[in-house]
Amino acid sequence: MNAESMRLLVNTVQELSLARSLDSVIEIVRFAARHLTGADGAAFVLRDGDRCFYADEDAISPLWKGSRFPIDSCISGWAMLNRQPAVIEDIYLDNRIPHDAYRPTFVKSLAMVPIRTLAPIGAIGNYWAEKHIPTQEQVAILQSLADITAVTIENINVYNELEHRVKERTAQLEIVNQELLSLNQELEAFSYSVSHDLRAPLRSILGYSDILKEESFENLTAEGKGALETIQQNGNKMNNLINDLLKFSKLGRKELRKQISIQMSW
Structure with a gap:
């Protein structure tokens, strides 16, 4: 040659x-x-x-x-x-x-x-x-x-097959990410609803019950005093439940963001 x-x-x-x-x-x-x-x-x-x-x-x-x-x-x-x-x-x-x-x-x-x-x-x-x-x-x-x-x-042929698989995997990850983002948005909406729609009226109930207890407790009948105590106890329980729900929601959103970050790193 x-x-x-x-x-x-x-x-x-x-x-x-x-x-x-x-x-x-x-x-x-x-x-x-x-x-x-x-x-x-x-x-x-x-x-x-x-x-x-x-x-x-x-x-x-x-x-x-x-x-x-x-x-x-x-x-x-x-x-x-x-x-x-x-x-x-x-x-x-x-x-x-x-x-x-x-x-x-x-x-x-x-x-x-x-x-x-x-x-x-x-x-x-x-x-x-x-x-x-x-x-x-x-x-x-x-x-x-x-x-x-x-x-x-x-x-x-091998390169094209790998490229095809990468595209398929990317499309699958995009779907998963969209689902995770949607779920994260739902959790955020839930947190907003719990924080405002439930806590706001509960705050008013507890506030008025405190005013009633401070200013008119002695004027209440025994039954009224018992009812007031029950309202405050249940209100505090409700407040604790709301706090727990918000903590759970924050943990869920944190985990979702972690999953989204992991998926996007592929």
Whole structure:
């Protein structure tokens, strides 16, 4: 491998390491595949069930971009099904080639390698306008590029799956936070109601009962005195109950704020 090809391969690997979408991978690989081997054209093929989808190309003239062919009737499908490269010097002497599909093109020779040999997900094709046999080193480089491409696509799938899970988790946390905030607002409303709607009239009852006890206690009958004592005792109990409710409410709101803070830190 000459120095220029080495630089291109290194740059390609670096670019692929930063790729975050299949479109980016295809754009990087189709260019590198052609220029690493000096081919007149290169195609990036994806397996689509039982068909081969020619996703993109870099060539001196149009090939089959956007087309789909049965996987058992094209050379990219053969490379995927057999999990090995196909090198063909004269396409019209090879019965694996659908000749009618090639006649409108410039292609005379080709090399096709599978993307991932264990369970191929696609193929990379190189094409020449004149009869040509690529060297073993060129085929090896092309296969190395395909292997790197397979790893990159797998990494992107993992990255996208993690991103999807993070979005789902974030959405779930937002719902929980909204519920916690709503509950916190309800507790605040409850505290306000207890503090004002209950305590205010109770304060008046206890205040008037104190005035009555100070100014007219001796004038009350025994029954009246007993009733006044009962009112004050029950009023004080009610006041203590309100204080306890307010303390409980404050603790609840404090815990809710803690939970909200924890959820938002995720």
